[in-house]
Amino acid sequence: MSYSVAVRALCEFTAKTGDLDLRFTPAPTAQEGIAGHALVASRRGEGYQTEVALSGEFGPLRVRGRADGYDPALNRLEEVKTYRGDLQRMPDNHRHLHWAQVKVYGWLLCQQQSLTEIELALVYFDIGSQKETLLTEHHTAEDLRLFFESQCQRFIAWGEQELSHAKARNTDLEALTFPHSGFRQGQRQLAEAVYKAASTGCCLMAQAPTGIGKTLGTLFPLLKAVPRQGLDKVFFLAAKTPGRQLALDALRQIDAEPLRVLELVARDKACEHPENACHGESCPLASGFYERLPGARKAAAERRWLNREAIREVALAHQVCPYYLAQEMARWSDVVVGDYNYYFDSSALLHGLANANQWRVAVLVDEAHNLVERARKMYSAELDQLSLKVLRKNSPAVLKKPLERVGRTWSELNREQAGDYRAYDSPPTKLLNALQGAVTAITDYLTENPTAMDAALQDFYFEAMQFGRMAEQFGSHSLFDLSKRPGKGGASLSRLCLRNLIPAPFVGPRFAASHSTVLFSATLNPRHYYGDLLGLAPNTPWLEVDSPFSAEQLQVRIAADVSTRYQHRSASLAPITRLMARQFAERPGNYLAFFSSYDYLQQVASLFAREHPQAPIWLQARQMDEAARQAFIERFEAGGQGIGFAVLGGAFGEGIDLPGERLIGAFVATLGLPQLNPINEQLKLRMAAQFGAGYDYAYLYPGLQKVVQAAGRVIRTTEDRGVVHLIDDRFARPEVQRLLPSWWELEPRT
Known part of the structure; x- marks a missing residue:
């Protein structure tokens, strides 16, 4: 049995030394890197070979990869590295790693073509100037063989350990049994469908009700499929922290002993020294990072x-550094639990590793109805004019002119637009050119002054680069719009948005790259809406699991005479407060009250506290840390009384479990149904143009689905009937009424 390792992975394991150094170095984008490689190749002579596939063996190791280019006439093997700025600023340990890679490729080529010697070249290509810096070394095949074997010898013990681990893991997973005495109703049906999807190498969309154990019902069959389908990794992706915790809890129950399970968290949550810059001269955990990494990696694997x-x-x-140790362990873990962005974002870690290492991966997408909105945000960009104005006042002298040019061009757009909102067929070229000029100037400035980064300049720089990247990929899936608002002195300020409306072109290839992806949620209807927007194949299998709960367990009352729209918000406070007080008096207990924003939440809570001080309340706050969120949930005690105020779509919108008397009811001031505003109208028009008629209904239905989910999610009691009040006058619309279950009740008009 051999262990396969990519050349880059081998060298990153054996040849990385020194400090972790993340001081600002303006790196090219992936597209710029591809274009740079292509331009270098186009400058070479006839017979130049690109993407040369190479492989070789040493003991149980099989080393493989693709060299960037080989010129048979010169007998020169080239490794191309794109960069921006001053090449002299590149850290020595980066150069050391690059030479290690080209030397390994050099031996593999010598072995493959029976060469006795070869010239190796590092080609550093400056994206800005499009100039090449060529560094060459001449080596005999024997020298390169010795180097190759020395690298393999440094890795071989780890490779043999990984082979042993994979064998033990697969043996254990083959014998794995379900951790409970039986499946819940609907759980077996879900598990069988997931296993079939993994066995046939296809994606699956599964709608299964809350409470059947979807997390365990998807993880268990996928782990059973690992040895039989030769899967390298399982990625469990969640929209929020509670979803990650549910996955970890399920994996604890499964208790597959040899399995390596990794949780990935955001950098700001993992950083031990947020006040320090991320390099060896500032942070003690970055200094000598790669010297101490082997010991930490070994301990983590054990x-x-x-x-x-x-x-x-x-x-x-x-x-x-804990954050970068976790990034390293993503290479060596069997199950990785993290946020959507780790696989679906443009610079996603897990997708990048899977692609570079040719892993065979299976992906679970929890609460998948959230992926549409999250993916839209990943591939959208916006700029606010006020941020630019503030930056211009405090910017370095060398950046004044390019930023002023952006400001002038932006103000011209404001003057040309008569209304407060307008959608355009394409982003204006003049503005994009000005932004590109500003990005280039800031790049040059930061290259020369890598420690002079201030927060405002950094924020604008990254936002402008994202805006430029999304403008390059603008198409029928996108919308450019300008929203004006009054500024000081009678002048207008505006916000520019490049909105990704249909994420399919971006996330669809991620599904194709996996062996199998399962998207599951309690609300994934209508199936064509999610399938089309996410770019799933038209023949993607669909599963709808019957609910184990009956209508008798839940009473849903609709207050269809209260408008929760923004313009009617002040008028809605009193009737919502009366409704909540009446329900609490009729049946004291624990309730959750959901609102569309923190401001709305505060207004209702303030009025309720003044008029009904006898009822305990507790509020979700902005930017609650995990300890504060846990404290909020712990207020829901069995037999307790009070109302927790939370935000729809926030930390408590899904993924929490409050069974029995811990929660007996909820109030949902929805705003979950789409409002008639220009952006939504544009969205409906674009989707209708892309997918045809009928998407007005499809657009409306997911909004209602979220309301239904909010209702069903928060009730777990089987001993007594839970009650949920849905508050929104749009439930009186005929097109919405047709979607409501017959057992939902209309509240009497107040």
Whole structure:
């Protein structure tokens, strides 16, 4: 049995040395890198070979990869690296790694073509000036063989360990049994469908009700499929922290002993020294990072269970950065639990690793109805004129002119637009040119002054680059719009948005890249809406699991005479307060009240507290940390009384479990149904143009589905009937009435 490793992965394991250094170095985008490689190849002579596939073996190791280019006439093998700025600023350990890669490729080519010697070249291509810097070394095949074998010898013990681990893992998973005495109603049906999807190598869309154990019902069959389908990794992707925790809890129940489980968390949550810059001269955990990484990596692999706390313990014991230790362990873990962005974002870590290492992966997408909106945000961009004005006042002298040019061009757009809102067929070329000029100037400035980064300049720089990238990919799936608002002195300020309306062109290839992806949620209807918007194949299998709950367990009352629209918000406060007070008096207990925003929540809570001080209340706050969120949930005690105020779509919108008397009812001031505003109208028009008629209904239905989910999610009691009040006058619309279950009740008009 051999262990396959990519050349880059081998060298990153054996040849990375020194500090972790993330000081600002303006790196080319992926598209710029591809274009740079193509331009370098186009400058070479006839017979120049690109993307040369190479492989070789040493003991149980099979090393493979693709060299950037080979010129048979010169007998020169080239490794092309694109960059921006001053090449002299490149850290020595980067150059050391690059030479290691080209030397390994050099031996593989010598072996493949029976060469006795070869010239190796590092070609550094400046994206800005489009100039090449060529560094060459001449090597005999024997020298390169010795180098190759030395790298393999440094890796071989780890490779053999990984082979042993994979064998033990697969043996254990083959014998794995379901952790409970039986499946819940609907859970077996879901598990069988997931296993079939993994076995046939297809995607699956599964709508299954809350409460049947979807997390366990998807993880268990996928782990069973790992040895039989030769899967390298399982990625469990969640929209929010509670979803990650549910996955970790399920994996604890499964308890597959050899399995390595990793939780990935955001950088700001993992950083031990947020006040320090991320390089060896500032942060003690970055200094000598790669010297201490092997010990930390070994300890983490032996630990196996690598949730946030475990990674932190291992990292601090070896004095390395917890965040980047977790990134390293993504290479060596069997199950990775993280946010959607780790696989679907444009620079997604897990997708990049899977592609580079040719992993065979299976992906689980939890609460998949959220992926449409999240993917739209990943591939959208916006700029606010006020941020630019503030930046212009405090910017370095060298940046004044390019930023002023952006400001002038932007103001011209404002003057040309008569109304407050307008959607355009395409982003204006003049503005894009001005932004590109500003990005280039800031890049040059930061290259020369890598420690002079201030927050406002950094924010604008990254936002402008994202805006430019999305403008390059503008198409029928996108919308450019300008929204004006009054500024000081009678002048207008505006916000520019490049909105991605249909994420299919961006996330669809991610589904194709996986062996199998399962998207599951309690609300994934209408199937064509989600399938079309996410770019799933038309023949993607669909599963709808029957609910184990009956209508008798839940009473849904609709207050269809209260408008929750923004313009009617002040008028809605009193009737909502009366409704909540009446329900609490009729049946004291624990309730959740959902509102569309923090401001709306505060207004209702303030009025309720003044008029009904006898009823305990507690409020979700902005930017609550995990301890504060846990404290909020713990207020829902069995037998307790009170109302927790939360935000729809926030931390408590889904993924929490409050069974029995911990929660007996809820109030949902919805705003979950689409409003008639210009952006939504544009969205409906674009989707109708893309997919045909009928998408007005499809657009409306997911909004209602979220309301239904909010109702069903928060009730777990089977001993007594739960009650949910849905508050929105749009439930009186005939097109909405047709979608409501017959057992939902209309409240009497107040």
